[in-house]
Amino acid sequence: MIEVKDVKKSFGQKILFECKSLIFGKKGIYIIKGPNGCGKTTFLKMLFGKDKEYSGRIHNLFKKNIMLPQQPYFFRGSVEYNLALALSHERLKSAQEVLKMFGVPLKTNINQLSAGQRQLVSFLRAFYIPSDVLFLDEPDSFLDKDVKEFVYRLIEDEAQKRCIIVVTHHQSATLRGNMIYFENGQIIIEGDVAR
Numbered sequence: 001m002i003e004v005k006d007v008k009k010s011f012g013q014k015i016l017f018e019c020k021s022l023i024f025g026k027k028g029i030y031i032i033k034g035p036n037g038c039g040k041t042t043f044l045k046m047l048f049g050k051d052k053e054y055s056g057r058i059h060n061l062f063k064k065n066i067m068l069p070q071q072p073y074f075f076r077g078s079v080e081y082n083l084a085l086a087l088s089h090e091r092l093k094s095a096q097e098v099l100k101m102f103g104v105p106l107k108t109n110i111n112q113l114s115a116g117q118r119q120l121v122s123f124l125r126a127f128y129i130p131s132d133v134l135f136l137d138e139p140d141s142f143l144d145k146d147v148k149e150f151v152y153r154l155i156e157d158e159a160q161k162r163c164i165i166v167v168t169h170h171q172s173a174t175l176r177g178n179m180i181y182f183e184n185g186q187i188i189i190e191g192d193v194a195r
């Protein structure tokens, strides 16, 4: 669980956003939306514990936290090598099956993949690491509709077991979950709604 109470985030004199009260449960999907620059990535980093410069309280009780940033880091080497560094044997196999299904070559150097293919690899690497909470910062921006549908279904199934918090504004396919909006500098939750 993550509890957010009376949080205010500023850069210098400028208040970026405020959040009066918000609770992220042990399971479920939380979809964070809002216009460019409103503070979605900043908020995700605060929840994750990377950004501690704010007033108010964020109490993150999750033990194992995993974050997929907008620009994930890869090691020099093949797709398979990058996955094998992060995943256990069983989970590596699951990731490989998905990549084969979408025609992503496993032996190819990671830098030779398209942006969408690389994004799928980075998503699977983060997704298959066991965690109590998974933070996803725009995991879908380069994915085509079919891959996106598949990724969203994976997220939905998995959210029955753990908490998944997703920043996205690219929802041509549907991801269902609790919607959290940035509106005029306030963070507001809108319950269990689609889209």
Ligand SMILES: Nc1ncnc2c1ncn2[C@@H]1O[C@H](COP(=O)(O)OP(=O)(O)OP(=O)(O)O)[C@@H](O)[C@H]1O
Pocket (backbone or CB within 6 Å): 011, 016, 034, 035, 036, 037, 038, 039, 040, 041, 042, 043
């Ligand atoms: N370290 C920093 N110092 C000053 N301003 C910052 C810093 N980090 C972020 N900002 C500003 O805070 C605002 C919110 O940035 P953030 O990346 O959280 O937005 P976002 O909602 O994720 O945007 P996008 O949808 O474009 O990804 C931006 O205007 C950004 O320039």
